[in-house]
Amino acid sequence: MRQCLIISLILLLSNDICAAPAARTEVDPELTAGYREGDMIISPVQRNGLRADSYRWPDQIVYYYINSNIDRAHREQILIALNKIEVSSCLSFREASKDQKYYVNITSEPGGCFTAVGFQNRVQQMNLQYYPLDEGCFRMGTIMHEMLHALGFYHQQSSADRDKYVRIAVENIQEGKEHNFEKFDDIIVDNFDQEYDYGSVLHYSPYGFSKNGEMTIVPFKAGAEQIMGQRQQMSDRDINKLNIMYKCPRQV
Numbered sequence: 001m002r003q004c005l006i007i008s009l010i011l012l013l014s015n016d017i018c019a020a021p022a023a024r025t026e027v028d029p030e031l032t033a034g035y036r037e038g039d040m041i042i043s044p045v046q047r048n049g050l051r052a053d054s055y056r057w058p059d060q061i062v063y064y065y066i067n068s069n070i071d072r073a074h075r076e077q078i079l080i081a082l083n084k085i086e087v088s089s090c091l092s093f094r095e096a097s098k099d100q101k102y103y104v105n106i107t108s109e110p111g112g113c114f115t116a117v118g119f120q121n122r123v124q125q126m127n128l129q130y131y132p133l134d135e136g137c138f139r140m141g142t143i144m145h146e147m148l149h150a151l152g153f154y155h156q157q158s159s160a161d162r163d164k165y166v167r168i169a170v171e172n173i174q175e176g177k178e179h180n181f182e183k184f185d186d187i188i189v190d191n192f193d194q195e196y197d198y199g200s201v202l203h204y205s206p207y208g209f210s211k212n213g214e215m216t217i218v219p220f221k222a223g224a225e226q227i228m229g230q231r232q233q234m235s236d237r238d239i240n241k242l243n244i245m246y247k248c249p250r251q252v
């Protein structure tokens with residue numbers, strides 16, 4: 001049996017209430033779920049796009065179940081996010097029938113936003129803590145972000161080549177949160193020939209887990225901090241990576 005660990009994510013909310021550097025409490029629910037990099041329940045050997053085919057959803061079909069305690073408006077928001085992934089790829093999302101053996105069990109419990117990474121060949125949970133629409137776990141980009149984890153992707157800044165694009169500013173990271181900034185080996189993750197992507201919906205914000213309001217991920221490219229951590233939509237490279245991973249004919 002696969003032993004699962006947990007990972008998490010980052011958020012921006014960088015506006016300090018006090019002008020002086022102050023301890024900053026991470027409020028992004030992608031980050032506070034307390035998993036390995038905030039929001040991922042993962043096997044220890046996986047990272048940006050899992051290489052192993054065993055983590056791919058078979059036949060490009062992703063089964064899901066949206067729990068009945070999720071109200072209509074939130075259900076719609078989830079379905080819109082899934083549809084955005086569907087129209088950008090060759091994947092199809094299907095509601096799990098009673099006898100479906102493997103599916104993403106979409107819940108809305110306390111504890112932030114988190115998910116298992118990659119296909120697990122069993123029921124795998126994806127939690128979106130209840131928030132008003134377009135906030136917290138119910139931002140469109142966050143729902144897509146979590147689903148991209150479930151499809152087999154890790155955070156952009158964990159990629160093997162990230163040190164060429166960003167500096168992890170350890171001096172600004174909250175004590176004990178350094179593990180959220182690990183990078184992964186090329187043998188395990190694949191960039192699918194796409195260049196490092198500051199605008200990926202899977203990139204942390206520059207201020208994730210900051211203890212002093214300063215950036216924890218400092219981009220080498222000037223201005224890139226403006227797009228890092230966006231949670232509106234998949235970037236073109238996110239779409240390309242997804243299509244290459246799932247052997248879809250489509251490319252942006």
Ligand SMILES: *[C@@H]1O[C@H](CO)[C@@H](O)[C@H](O)[C@H]1NC(C)=O
Nearest residue numbers: 065067105106107109123125
């Ligand atoms: C989904 O997961 C929750 C939390 O683990 C569990 O209580 C529920 O029974 C699951 N539902 C389905 C249909 O798998």
